[in-house]
Amino acid sequence: MLTVRGVSKRYGSVLANDGIDLTLNAGEVHALLGENGAGKSTLSKIIYGYTRPDAGEILLGGEPARLRSPRDARALGIGMVFQNFMLIPALSVLENVALFLKDLPLVLDQEGIAGRIRAIGGRFGLQVDPHALVRQLSVGDRQKVEILKLLLAEARILIFDEPTKVLAPHEVEGLFQVFAALKAEGYAILFITHKLREVVACADRITVLRQGRVAGGFGPGEAQVGTLVKMMFGESGGEAPAAMAPVGGGTQPILELRGASARGAGSETTLQGLNLTIHEGEVLGLAGVSGSGQKELGDLILGLRPLTGGNRWFRGEDASSWSIARLRERGVAFVPEDALAMAAVPGMSVRENLSLGTGAVYRRGLAVDWRALEAAMGASFEALAFPMPPLDSPIAALSGGNLQRVVIAREMAHGPSLIIALYPTRGLDARSAASVRDLLRRARDGGAGVLFISEDLEELAEMSDRLLVLFQGALVGEFPRGSWRLEDVGRLMTGSEEVAGV
Numbered sequence: 001m002l003t004v005r006g007v008s009k010r011y012g013s014v015l016a017n018d019g020i021d022l023t024l025n026a027g028e029v030h031a032l033l034g035e036n037g038a039g040k041s042t043l044s045k046i047i048y049g050y051t052r053p054d055a056g057e058i059l060l061g062g063e064p065a066r067l068r069s070p071r072d073a074r075a076l077g078i079g080m081v082f083q084n085f086m087l088i089p090a091l092s093v094l095e096n097v098a099l100f101l102k103d104l105p106l107v108l109d110q111e112g113i114a115g116r117i118r119a120i121g122g123r124f125g126l127q128v129d130p131h132a133l134v135r136q137l138s139v140g141d142r143q144k145v146e147i148l149k150l151l152l153a154e155a156r157i158l159i160f161d162e163p164t165k166v167l168a169p170h171e172v173e174g175l176f177q178v179f180a181a182l183k184a185e186g187y188a189i190l191f192i193t194h195k196l197r198e199v200v201a202c203a204d205r206i207t208v209l210r211q212g213r214v215a216g217g218f219g220p221g222e223a224q225v226g227t228l229v230k231m232m233f234g235e236s237g238g239e240a241p242a243a244m245a246p247v248g249g250g251t252q253p254i255l256e257l258r259g260a261s262a263r264g265a266g267s268e269t270t271l272q273g274l275n276l277t278i279h280e281g282e283v284l285g286l287a288g289v290s291g292s293g294q295k296e297l298g299d300l301i302l303g304l305r306p307l308t309g310g311n312r313w314f315r316g317e318d319a320s321s322w323s324i325a326r327l328r329e330r331g332v333a334f335v336p337e338d339a340l341a342m343a344a345v346p347g348m349s350v351r352e353n354l355s356l357g358t359g360a361v362y363r364r365g366l367a368v369d370w371r372a373l374e375a376a377m378g379a380s381f382e383a384l385a386f387p388m389p390p391l392d393s394p395i396a397a398l399s400g401g402n403l404q405r406v407v408i409a410r411e412m413a414h415g416p417s418l419i420i421a422l423y424p425t426r427g428l429d430a431r432s433a434a435s436v437r438d439l440l441r442r443a444r445d446g447g448a449g450v451l452f453i454s455e456d457l458e459e460l461a462e463m464s465d466r467l468l469v470l471f472q473g474a475l476v477g478e479f480p481r482g483s484w485r486l487e488d489v490g491r492l493m494t495g496s497e498e499v500a501g502v
């Protein structure tokens with residue numbers, strides 16, 4: 001039904017898609033598997049006419065397709081379920097579906113459309129009340145509405161970009177049943193995911209993307225989990241590089257979680273009985289694919305999320321109910337995943353943002369000693385070899401990378417004793433990323449404990465004295481330095497250990 005031929009797309013220095021070839025047949029689920037940043041969404045947006053490729057083409061039924069916009073794609077029978085749904089919450093299911101119909105009638109035949117929704121819903125396992133308001137629906141039901149919308153708009157090629165990310169486990173099962181029903185009626189499904197188990201559970205064919213390229217393809221029954229893992233994460237597997245010797249001296253625990261649990265609401269991940277210790281003088285690496293509970297864990301350590309079970313210890317004191325302010329006073333620094341939302345106040349200047357959370361250090365009575373603050377922050381930027389942004393500019397005007405640098409410089413300015421760093425190098429150029437890693441290692445050498453959370457296995461291998469693996473809110477593996485093979489870590493990250501041998 002659809003052929004992708006030699007598609008390339010570059011964003012600045014990133015080659016998001018690099019000469020991709022792929023075919024999609026009627027009556028099959030074709031899984032596009034790859035870790036974060038592999039280029040899956042880019043390819044799907046190109047197929048949907050949302051993004052134009054720099055090179056290559058999309059053929060439909062053997063003919064080059066003119067895809068200048070999603071409207072073109074829809075007219076050609078291509079539909080897409082995005083990671084974030086495109087529904088209007090205040091409208092009913094019926095109205096959302098009607099807005100998407102190919103020829104929206106002037107006068108809505110409400111009962112007629114409701115009847116079609118029920119009929120299609122029954123046929124494919126997509127039952128929802130046509131008159132319910134979308135905002136009252138669960139996430140799983142909203143996804144059903146998205147699919148109904150596409151089916152009623154006569155799409156024959158359905159692209160799902162990480163559809164399971166938002167679903168509870170039992171809903172995932174339901175979605176795969178929907179896939180099976182669709183495929184039996186000749187629909188073509190492109191199923192994008194980074195979860196190996198899901199691919200094994202439902203795909204007829206698999207294409208693995210890595211760093212923008214097709215790393216391999218498999219027909220029914222051909223794929224081995226081990227091979228898939230290697231393809232996703234690269235052959236560099238084998239022994240972790242011994243780039244640096246572990247300091248090893250640090251055995252004093254700084255922070256401990258014992259049986260720590262936290263319930264996640266909505267699409268959040270529930271953390272289940274975590275045991276974890278961060279020692280002085282060590283970088284504890286945390287591997288996991290995105291959405292495994294990294295953000296929730298960061299929040300839990302910092303007291304931004306209450307414990308629903310177990311406890312938290314800080315240097316031998318029960319810190320289960322300590323606030324983030326109290327932890328910060330004890331020298332805990334935090335580089336969050338989303339710097340603008342979590343660590344900066346958008347309406348304030350760079351200078352004011354630099355004073356956040358460190359205010360007490362520079363307070364002279366009611367005033368802030370801005371000069372002392374600037375001197376300390378200047379030194380911190382220097383230590384990181386970061387350019388200092390103009391202090392008077394609004395923080396919201398900075399690029400993502402510059403904002404990340406401001407947060408890191410601020411957090412590192414006062415010799416923290418414990419650093420919780422979520423994806424600290426994300427969005428940084430290679431040189432800045434290297435200097436962040438370098439500074440974290442120097443902090444470690446100076447006796448600080450570092451929790452280093454990343455999805456990048458090579459970076460984790462370079463940084464970690466010890467490595468933990470998080471999967472679906474639970475710690476599923478622990479490796480002392482030098483004892484891990486990236487391939488094993490990759491398996492645990494994708495939950496494929498349970499399907500080993502499939």
Ligand SMILES: Nc1ncnc2c1ncn2[C@@H]1O[C@H](COP(=O)(O)OP(=O)(O)O)[C@@H](O)[C@H]1O
Binds near residue numbers: 038043
């Ligand atoms: N609009 C964009 N602008 C700049 N870079 C982008 C854009 N979209 C994607 N990228 C980059 O392209 C690469 C592939 O991204 P993406 O296709 O979203 O990967 P995936 O969906 O597999 O996680 C990443 O390095 C990402 O940062």
Ligand SMILES: [Mg+2]
Binds near residue numbers: 041042
């Ligand atoms: Mg994506």
